[in-house]
Amino acid sequence: MELAADDGLAVATRGLRKTFAGVRGRRVAIHGLDLDVPAGGVHGFLGPNGSGKTTTIRMLLGLLRADSGTMHIFGQPVPQRLPHVIGRVGAIVESPKFYPTFTGRKSLSLLADAIGTPQQRVGEVLEEVGLADRGDDRFAAYSLGMKQRLAIAATLLKSPDLLIFDEPTNGLDPAGIREIRETMRRLGTEGRTVLVSSHILSEIEQIADTVSIIGRGQVVAQGAVADLINEAGAGGVDVGIDSPEAAVAVLRRVGMTADLTADGLRVSGVDRPADITRALAAQGLYVDRLVPARRDLESAFLQLTQDDQLGASTPPPPSAPGGGLPPPPSAPGGGLPPPPDARHTPHSADEEGGR
Numbered sequence: 607m608e609l610a611a612d613d614g615l616a617v618a619t620r621g622l623r624k625t626f627a628g629v630r631g632r633r634v635a636i637h638g639l640d641l642d643v644p645a646g647g648v649h650g651f652l653g654p655n656g657s658g659k660t661t662t663i664r665m666l667l668g669l670l671r672a673d674s675g676t677m678h679i680f681g682q683p684v685p686q687r688l689p690h691v692i693g694r695v696g697a698i699v700e701s702p703k704f705y706p707t708f709t710g711r712k713s714l715s716l717l718a719d720a721i722g723t724p725q726q727r728v729g730e731v732l733e734e735v736g737l738a739d740r741g742d743d744r745f746a747a748y749s750l751g752m753k754q755r756l757a758i759a760a761t762l763l764k765s766p767d768l769l770i771f772d773e774p775t776n777g778l779d780p781a782g783i784r785e786i787r788e789t790m791r792r793l794g795t796e797g798r799t800v801l802v803s804s805h806i807l808s809e810i811e812q813i814a815d816t817v818s819i820i821g822r823g824q825v826v827a828q829g830a831v832a833d834l835i836n837e838a839g840a841g842g843v844d845v846g847i848d849s850p851e852a853a854v855a856v857l858r859r860v861g862m863t864a865d866l867t868a869d870g871l872r873v874s875g876v877d878r879p880a881d882i883t884r885a886l887a888a889q890g891l892y893v894d895r896l897v898p899a900r901r902d903l904e905s906a907f908l909q910l911t912q913d914d915q916l917g918a919s920t921p922p923p924p925s926a927p928g929g930g931l932p933p934p935p936s937a938p939g940g941g942l943p944p945p946p947d948a949r950h951t952p953h954s955a956d957e958e959g960g961r
């Protein structure tokens with residue numbers, strides 16, 4: 607489906623497909639992905655390891671070429687019109703690299719000069735990420751959370767409307783995770799769109815307004831966090847009882863779907879909870895607690911991706927209709943040159959091969 611030029615979406619993909627060369631033929635990583643990220647707020651891009659989050663983000667940023675399908679950022683087709691929208695996008699797709707002996711402020715100041723942003727923004731972005739009082743410390747002295755916040759500050763210099771963070775809390779301790787979470791939440795409430803990928807659902811549940819859950823390179827659910835949780839919990843009842851194993855057996859015998867939980871059992875798809883008490887009492891089992899099940903996003907996620915294997919497997923792809931997308935323009939810039947101790951292989955336009 608083609609998208610209208612402006613549909614209130616910060617990011618949209620349709621039928622997106624990407625395969626990689628593997629030893630036994632091509633592996634399908636992204637398998638017809640239809641992603642909608644509404645403009646404004648925090649959008650969690652969720653999926654198990656290997657489900658295709660990084661691949662999708664790298665295609666959106668022109669770092670990797672799609673086999674077929676369409677992508678839009680703020681209504682502009684990318685990668686074709688990426689140069690026109692990239693000024694509105696800030697992204698962190700791998701660990702931040704800064705000169706360890708420079709202060710955070712100096713690194714940002716150099717970057718501001720490089721991208722033609724007024725120096726006044728440096729103080730503002732340090733403030734925005736909560737580093738105002740540590741801006742004059744050397745990067746090497748920062749905690750991992752502070753390093754990540756400095757990277758976020760760098761992406762904010764050009765005041766982007768869309769921020770894309772790929773697993774921004776990877777490797778952080780709980781305090782660091784909280785720092786980044788609060789920073790993202792704040793950015794999302796300022797009218798920006800924050801697209802954040804993660805495989806740690808509880809993290810996103812607390813800060814996201816909307817989410818997309820992907821499995822095997824496809825969207826398996828998307829929408830408001832509250833709606834997904836409600837859907838996942840619909841009709842479930844948690845039962846507290848002295849002998850849960852016996853109760854599960856009784857309920858299954860009368861045709862109910864019952865499973866043991868950490869503190870009792872859960873019955874799914876129940877229209878009349880009184881049927882549970884009646885069935886159990888008939889066998890001399892008496893419930894001491896009967897409450898509607900409230901599922902969190904973690905449960906919804908596990909339920910939706912339970913068949914997902916790590917990594918998608920290998921049906922040979924059909925040849926791309928229309929020859930696929932044109933080659934991407936060069937990757938968006940905006941970073942400092944790599945420091946001497948942190949050189950890394952730059953992304954190629956169509957990096958392939960096993961990992």
Ligand SMILES: Nc1ncnc2c1ncn2[C@@H]1O[C@H](COP(=O)(O)OP(=O)(O)OP(=O)(O)O)[C@@H](O)[C@H]1O
Pocket residue numbers: 626627634635653654655656657658659660661662773804805916917918957958959960961
């Ligand atoms: N350069 C590459 N060459 C070959 N296969 C790749 C390459 N990059 C990704 N893949 C494969 O594509 C699939 C999706 O990987 P991707 O990194 O996008 O997943 P992810 O959801 O970001 O996972 P994680 O949460 O572990 O970062 C995996 O099967 C992965 O092995």
